[in-house]
Amino acid sequence: MPEHIPHESHAEGEFAGRTALVTGAGQGIGAAVAAALAARGAHVVATDRDAHGIDELAAASRAAPGTITPRVMDVTDAATVNTVVADTIHRHGALDLLVNVAGILRGSAVAQLTDADWADTFAVNATGVFHTSRAAASHMTARGSGCIITVGSNAAGIPRTGMAAYAASKAAATAFTKCLGLEIARSGVRCNVVAPGTTDTAMQRSLWPDDSAPEAPPGVLDGDLRTYRTGIPLGRMAAPQDIADAVLFLASDRARHITLQELYVDGGATLR
Template sequence: MNDSGISGRTALVTGAAGGIGAAVAAGLVREGATVAAVDIDPDGLARVAAADERIRPFTADLADPVAVARLVADVEDALGPIDIGVSVAGILRPASVCDTTDEDWAATFAVNATGVFTLLREISRRMTPRGRGALVTVASNAAGVPRTGMAAYAASKAAAVMLTRCLGLEVAGHGVRCNVVSPGSTDTPMQRLLWTGGNGPEQVIAGTPEQFRVGIPLGRIADPGDIAETVIFLASDRARHITMQNVYVDGGATLNA
């Protein structure tokens, strides 16, 4: 199949003001889609939207279920039926389990798990009667292997992974596909928050034994475009017989654990 089938379609991408979300939005536009770029950061959205008139900014707080329902309705009113939905938005508040506050736990799940749930629910309710659609959740390889100081993040991403796969089973008979992309360390502002000292990238690639964390066998940190390419493939007709899968894009860091 040479034609990706994305040209002329409408996509909604959350977390689109920067990092992986912005790379996904740009990649979908290159494939010919019109993209509803969603984020809580209006300034970041404006910068992303300025790159192409087919990127339309929509500001929304994904932690608010009412706002998410309104967002999906507004996007379809403005751009037409959503053919592709990509959930990228996420937050990270590093802390050990014992030091994680109730507020940090709740905030992390509100965006990373409940926000994904609400978005997938609202879009799939519209896709299933139409008999088509592709949904992709960007999770994390931390959802599959334990990480010190990242329990809330890892648990919320694990919830998003299984939510997406369960939805995929429920809507497969309606022609809607649901897949997950799980990045490892990727050069984004969230990743840079974790770097201490002046050798952050080198330390990530080499691994951190005292944190029981192996390095990256391929010897490089991912670029947001590396993740976006996998997302776009799964959203395209090239992946028309793929659903309920979780693709790790981490340079081998999790050793397929």
């Protein structure tokens, strides 16, 4: 008889008893992921280099079945990352899930892109993923179970004007996550990537002429021939919760046989 795996796709206790560390949890996708995990019973260590957002997130989630513990952490600082991961394991007994969300965007044509912008982008978006994943994977492989999910970008798989540093850094993070997943698969640890497209976050709005506008500029949804940008076939931007839902699926037991994969959540924008 095949082994029965219970399906609790939206059950309150789907992640009860599990510990997750989420980077970039101060706003946007990271905050949505952390809140969704806590709503399903997880103990979540929500990290960001700015305390304000994660403190607000923890306060807003006090009634959740799970818990959210805010921790200030800069993913570019390997020593701090190692300390936070070790402390998480000490306090909760294990680290079951790492979600890499922390990221920055420095939009510029390559000719105007500074050395500092390039270095800063890679330090957070690629090297930061290396720091956190290395620390988590060491524990998970010794334990024989765990899951690492990196939130990349559809820009990693399609050229974008004015986004060379961002796209290249996300491509690096994507390749790294898959290589790590291949190395540690036999240890029972799964590694996957969720690749969002245009999502209604502060990062996305920073690209708009008016970041307080109630709707996205026409080119975002319909495409822009001048920048070789396709539109979004579904005709809407993603909400952070749309990305969080994909992360939660890949983190769940329902995805126990899925690893080394890259799931695009972009409304069809890359026509993949």
